[in-house]
Amino acid sequence: MAARRATKKQAAPKEELLKYYKDMLLIRRFEEKAGQLYGMGLIGGFCHLYIGQEAVVVGLESVAIEGDKRITTYRDHGHMLACGMDANGVMAELTGRIGGYSKGKGGSMHMFSKERDFYGGHGIVGANVPLGAGLAFSDMYKGNKNVTFTYFGDGAANQGQVYETYNMAELWKLPVIFVIENNQYAMGTSVKRATKSSSFWERGTAFSIPGEQVDGMDVLAVRAAGQKAVKHCRAGKGPYILEIMTYRYRGHSMSDPAKYRTRDEVQKIREERDAIEQVRGRLLDAGATEAELKAIDKDIKDVVNAAAEFAKESPEPDPSELWTDITVSA
Amino acid sequence: MATEILMPALSPTMEEGTLAKWLVKEGDTVSAGDIMAEIETDKATMEFEAVDDGIVGRILVAEGTESVKVNTPIAVIIEDGESADEIEAPAAPMAVPAVEEPASAPEAVAYAAPVQPAVDRSPDYPAGTEMVSTTVRDALRDAIAEEMRADETVFIMGEEVAEYQGAYKITQGILEEFGARRVIDTPIT
Amino acid sequence: MEFMTWNFAMQAIDQIINSAAKTLYMSGGQMGSPIVFRGPNGAAARVAAQHSQDYAAWYASVPGLKVVQPFSAADAKGLLKTAIRDPNPVVFLENEILYGRAFDVPKLDDFTIPFGKARVWREGTDVTLVSWGIGMSHTLEAADELAKDGVSAEVIDLRTLRPLDMATVIESVKKTNRCVTVEEAWPVASLSDHIGSEIMREAFDHLDAPVLKCTGKDVPMPYAANLEKLALTSVKEVIDAVRAVTYR
Numbered sequence: 068m069a070a071r072r073a074t075k076k077q078a079a080p081k082e083e084l085l086k087y088y089k090d091m092l093l094i095r096r097f098e099e100k101a102g103q104l105y106g107m108g109l110i111g112g113f114c115h116l117y118i119g120q121e122a123v124v125v126g127l128e129s130v131a132i133e134g135d136k137r138i139t140t141y142r143d144h145g146h147m148l149a150c151g152m153d154a155n156g157v158m159a160e161l162t163g164r165i166g167g168y169s170k171g172k173g174g175s176m177h178m179f180s181k182e183r184d185f186y187g188g189h190g191i192v193g194a195n196v197p198l199g200a201g202l203a204f205s206d207m208y209k210g211n212k213n214v215t216f217t218y219f220g221d222g223a224a225n226q227g228q229v230y231e232t233y234n235m236a237e238l239w240k241l242p243v244i245f246v247i248e249n250n251q252y253a254m255g256t257s258v259k260r261a262t263k264s265s266s267f268w269e270r271g272t273a274f275s276i277p278g279e280q281v282d283g284m285d286v287l288a289v290r291a292a293g294q295k296a297v298k299h300c301r302a303g304k305g306p307y308i309l310e311i312m313t314y315r316y317r318g319h320s321m322s323d324p325a326k327y328r329t330r331d332e333v334q335k336i337r338e339e340r341d342a343i344e345q346v347r348g349r350l351l352d353a354g355a356t357e358a359e360l361k362a363i364d365k366d367i368k369d370v371v372n373a374a375a376e377f378a379k380e381s382p383e384p385d386p387s388e389l390w391t392d393i394t395v396s397a
Numbered sequence: 398m399a400t401e402i403l404m405p406a407l408s409p410t411m412e413e414g415t416l417a418k419w420l421v422k423e424g425d426t427v428s429a430g431d432i433m434a435e436i437e438t439d440k441a442t443m444e445f446e447a448v449d450d451g452i453v454g455r456i457l458v459a460e461g462t463e464s465v466k467v468n469t470p471i472a473v474i475i476e477d478g479e480s481a482d483e484i485e486a487p488a489a490p491m492a493v494p495a496v497e498e499p500a501s502a503p504e505a506v507a508y509a510a511p512v513q514p515a516v517d518r519s520p521d522y523p524a525g526t527e528m529v530s531t532t533v534r535d536a537l538r539d540a541i542a543e544e545m546r547a548d549e550t551v552f553i554m555g556e557e558v559a560e561y562q563g564a565y566k567i568t569q570g571i572l573e574e575f576g577a578r579r580v581i582d583t584p585i586t
Numbered sequence: 587m588e589f590m591t592w593n594f595a596m597q598a599i600d601q602i603i604n605s606a607a608k609t610l611y612m613s614g615g616q617m618g619s620p621i622v623f624r625g626p627n628g629a630a631a632r633v634a635a636q637h638s639q640d641y642a643a644w645y646a647s648v649p650g651l652k653v654v655q656p657f658s659a660a661d662a663k664g665l666l667k668t669a670i671r672d673p674n675p676v677v678f679l680e681n682e683i684l685y686g687r688a689f690d691v692p693k694l695d696d697f698t699i700p701f702g703k704a705r706v707w708r709e710g711t712d713v714t715l716v717s718w719g720i721g722m723s724h725t726l727e728a729a730d731e732l733a734k735d736g737v738s739a740e741v742i743d744l745r746t747l748r749p750l751d752m753a754t755v756i757e758s759v760k761k762t763n764r765c766v767t768v769e770e771a772w773p774v775a776s777l778s779d780h781i782g783s784e785i786m787r788e789a790f791d792h793l794d795a796p797v798l799k800c801t802g803k804d805v806p807m808p809y810a811a812n813l814e815k816l817a818l819t820s821v822k823e824v825i826d827a828v829r830a831v832t833y834r
Contacts, residue, residue, distance in 0.1 A: 528691065531663075536659035544671070554587055556589075567685075
């Protein structure tokens with residue numbers, strides 16, 4: 068079971084491209100707005116933006132079916148929007164208001180949606196990986212065909228608990244896709260400075276888990292790899308590893324001056340490989356007009372502005388909320 | 398429409414900062430993502446990006462200015478075709494919602510959810526119930542087996558719980574009764 | 587979910603506390619974690635520092651968890667059944683030394699014991715002894731000895747440590763005006779400290795003596811048989827503490 072790299076250039080019809088364009092643009096505009104609200108003091112604490120990595124979740128969500136689960140780290144806003152959670156509820160959670168998904172009690176890093184099978188939003192690097200296997204275990208126990216997308220970063224990929232999880236996932240043939248979003252920096256430590264064995268997709272080999280490396284700036288490549296992975300999982304063949312090569316344009320969190328990389332490095336990727344620009348180019352080739360795309364941009368700006376308004380207007384949680392949701396009555 | 402650029406909060410604890418350097422000047426065109434200024438926070442010097450496309454209409458706070466409060470307007474961005482002359486005087490910094498303090502100090506500090514304390518000395522089982530001498534080990538096993546019989550969603554996992562019958566024999570006979578799907582040996586982790 | 591012993595659960599403590607205990611709150615009530623984490627806890631016999639720790643106070647301090655530490659077989663059974671049915675994460679602390687000990691267990695088709703309900707093992711008038719888990723062995727033995735000297739001890743087994751049945755303890759202390767707590771864990775930031783502070787808050791005017799605690803010593807568990815004995819609390823310590831608070 069040799070691990071492989073996907074190289075084939077993918078194509079897609081215009082309608083499909085339009086959907087990816089919209090979904091990715093929503094994430095980018097949402098995150099820009101979140102950055103703005105942070106700057107205004109309306110969002111506090113840690114806030115990790117997903118700008119640059121949009122193609123990863125949008126590509127993978129395109130292969131998900133009803134009942135599939137997802138769990139991720141603290142860089143989670145994009146995952147929530149991509150799986151269909153409401154922008155208003157996400158933004159209001161960022162501002163710590165009652166209209167947020169967790170009633171303002173979770174914040175940027177801790178949001179959940181039972182309805183959309185989104186299981187957070189976890190703040191401890193690597194700790195969500197065993198939880199993802201646990202979610203997959205529940206699907207196996209119940210005997211359904213669902214899979215769990217377990218996202219983590221290149222930093223977490225060096226953690227011990229990840230490999231304990233790989234071992235159990237393959238042992239029990241759990242339907243879990245381990246998605247390593249390799250944005251090349253664990254906070255400020257580049258992959259090269261963190262490990263001598265930087266092919267994360269190959270690290271399943273020791274456990275007999277197949278994997279592949281994917282161009283994460285190309286949403287169609289992500290989709291194609293995702294299709295292979297879900298097919299493997301749904302067939303009961305166990306876990307699958309996708310190392311998705313991506314890039315975050317902003318700092319690790321809002322207070323990161325990003326001195327560990329050059330401005331040119333960021334600018335070069337933005338100009339040459341930006342995921343949204345790539346789809347935009349494909350859309351124009353497929354016959355979309357500038358006017359059509361501009362109208363989409365405007366619609367998305369409206370959605371994001373409305374979310375920001377909602378997040379400002381939604382009241383703070385009532386002080387009595389301090390004491391609720393600690394335990395449930397038996 | 399002219400848009401005010403406000404002094405941003407760039408860390409969880411920042412209340413004011415120094416406008417270290419402007420990287421744009423009045424009349425420059427900027428697009429989203431361009432670095433407009435360098436701002437010194439309480440932690441570090443941060444680059445401040447434009448969030449929208451436009452033209453720098455006016456710079457309101459000169460570079461080198463210290464102690465610029467968060468949310469103070471520092472520049473105005475105008476759209477193509479607008480004139481910088483139309484810019485009105487900057488508004489006061491936008492208010493950030495303050496955390497509400499209780500009106501007066503509470504009489505006693507509440508540190509847990511209020512509960513109704515009630516003393517319940519009722520017996521755990523009716524008087525006259527037949528009693529059977531049982532070890533703690535067997536009592537635990539019986540509890541697990543009874544609940545697994547009653548509810549199919551109950552399962553047990555752990556090191557040596559199945560084939561070894563439990564490192565301390567709490568799960569003796571559980572695998573035989575419920576099978577490997579519900580009694581799961583985990584590898585040591 | 588069985589831990590071979592709770593000592594090994596520190597490898598998973600992030601998931602127990604940061605995930606299991608906090609998910610309900612972090613999700614605004616949308617989803618929780620109905621898992622029972624169970625296994626032997628505390629000192630066994632001569633297994634030394636890394637295998638002899640009582641985690642009661644650690645887990646009992648965590649909002650979002652329920653924590654159970656039974657002494658008798660009936661309580662072990664009734665409380666474990668309640669734990670399995672509970673929709674919250676439950677930390678169930680057993681004891682290896684008690685595994686082989688026999689108690690009377692009611693013969694009922696479905697015997698459960700609610701959380702947050704202490705059990706009064708014996709009624710008394712001179713002092714309230716509060717304990718749980720294996721601490722109950724020393725406590726009951728001490729109460730028997732004290733009775734021979736004419737000291738009437740009321741013995742309360744807390745059974746569940748979160749939620750904690752302070753109402754039963756406070757009511758008892760108001761009657762006896764004295765209290766000694768007995769636990770196996772370390773003395774600093776112990777559950778005994780918490781119970782003592784609650785008694786001070788709720789029944790200060792009723793106290794005729796300070797609340798004393800008998801705990802494990804403030805040291806890692808030694809291997810040598812004599813030292814191990816010294817590191818744990820004992821019947822004698824409980825008796826001495828009772829004599830101190832009753833000024834006898």
